[in-house]
Amino acid sequence: MDFIHSHQNPLFKQLHKLATLRRERLKSRQTLLDGPHLLASALDAGWSIERLVVTEAGFANPEIVALRARTPAPLNVLSDELYTALSELPSPSGVLAMVSIPEPKSVRQDGLCLLLDGVQDPGNVGAILRTAAAAGVQQVLLSPGCADIWSPKVLRAGMGAQFVLDLVERADLLAFADRFEGRIAATLLDGAVDLYAADLSGPLALVVGAEGSGVSDELAARAGLRLRIPMVTGIESLNVGAAAAICLYERVRQAGLGAAV
Template sequence: MEIIQSRQNALVKTCVKLASHRRERLKSGVTLLDGPHLIRAALDAGLPPQRLLVAAGAVDKPEIVDLLGRFDGVPAVLADTLFGELTELESSSGILAVWPVPAAPAPRRDGLVLALDGVQDPGNVGAMLRTAAAAGVAQAWLSPACADAWSPKVLRAGMGAHFLLPLVERADLPALLADFGGRRAATLLQGSVPLYAADLRGDLALVMGSEGGGVSEEVAALTELRLRIPMRAGLESLNVGAAAAICLYERLRQAGGEAVQADPA
C-alpha cells in the first residue's frame, strides 16, 4: 500500500479538486465515489476505479478488506484526519475511489427516456436517476442547467443508478426531443390530462422541469402529451423527484408491471 501523509501529495490535491469543482471533473474525465456502497456497485457493474484511497483507521474493516481484495491496483492509505478533509460525509466511510466517468452514449430515438430540464438540486437529480434505473428507463438526458450528474452529492443520492442507467449530460433537449421517434410528454398544467387517464405505453420521452420554473417554454412546445398528477386542492405542487416517481411507475404499471433491462442500442 502507498502511505500518504501530506496535503501536498498530488493524488490528494486531485481529489480535493474533484470533490468540489465540476470543471475539474469535466477536464479530467474522472470523479470521486465516496463510500463502500458506490464502489461495490461500480465493481459489480464491471466499472472498476482507477485508484482507491483508504483511511488508516478503516483498513481492517471487513467491507473495506473485501473491496481491497477486488481492486487490481495499489491502494493509498491516508491518515484519518487527511482522509476526513476529502469526504463530505459527516461520518467518514473510510474509503474513496477515483473513478473514470463513462463516455456518453448516442441519444436514443426510441424506448423510455427521462429528460431533466434544469433540475438543479443534487438530491433531486440523484433520486430521479435512481427511480429511473429502477423503473426500467432506457436513458436519461440532463440539460446544461441541471446539477452535475457525476458530482459526489448526485452520485450518493443515485445509490448506484449511474452504473446501470446510460446518461447524456449537457443535452440539447429541444434538438433531442425533436428527433425522438415516439411521443413526448411533460408534467404541465395548461392543456393537460390526468396522469391516470393518459396512455403512457410505447416509445416515450418524459420531461420533468426545474424545481422553480418547471418545463421551459421551448421544451414544452415540443410535447404533445401534457400530464397533471391529481392532487388535493390547496396544496402546492409535488417535489419533482416524487412527481417523476409517480409518472414512471404509472408507465411501468401500464406496461405490465415488470421493469425490464433496456436494450443498450
C-alpha cells in the same frame, strides 16, 4: 501501498480537485466514489477502479478489505485529517475510489427516455436517477443547467444508479425532442390530462422541469402529451423527484409489473 500525510502531496491535490470542482471532473473525466456501498455498486456493474484511498481504520475494516480483494487498483492510505478534507460525510466512510467517467452513448430516438430540464438540486437529481434505473428508463438526458451527476452529493443520492443507466449530460433537449420518434410527455398544468387517464405506451420521452420554474416554454411547446398528477385542492405541485417517480411508475403499471417498459 503509500501513506499520505501532507496536503502538498500531488495525489492528494488531485483527489481534492475531483472532490470539490466540477470543472476538474469534466477535464479529467474522473470522479470519486465515497463509501463501501458506491464502491460495491460500481464493482457489481463491472466498472474498473483506478485507485483506492482508505483511512487507517478503513484499511482494517473487514467490509473494505473484502472490496479491496475484488480490484487490483493501487491503494493509498490517508491520514484522518486529509481524508476528512475529501469527504462531505459527517463520519468518514473509510474508503474512496477513483473511477473514470464513461463517455456518453449516442442519443436515442426511441424507447423510454427521461429528460431533466434544469433540475439543479443534487438530492433531487440523484433520487430521480435512482427511480429511473428501477423503472427501466433506457436513457436519461440532462440539460446544461442540471446538477452534476458525478458530484459526491448526486452520487450518494443515486445510490449506484449512475453505474447502470445510459446518461447524457449537457444535452440539447430541444434537438432531442425534434428528432424523437415517439411522444414527448411533460408534467404541466395548462391543457393537461389526468396522468391515470393517459396512455403511456410506446416510445415515450418524459420531461420533468426545474424545481422552481418547471419545464421551459420551448420544451413545453414540443410536448404532445401534457400530464397532470391529481392532487387535493390547495396543493399546487409536488417535489420534482416525487413527480418523476409517480409518472414513471404509472408507465410501469401500464406496461405490466415486471414486464419490459
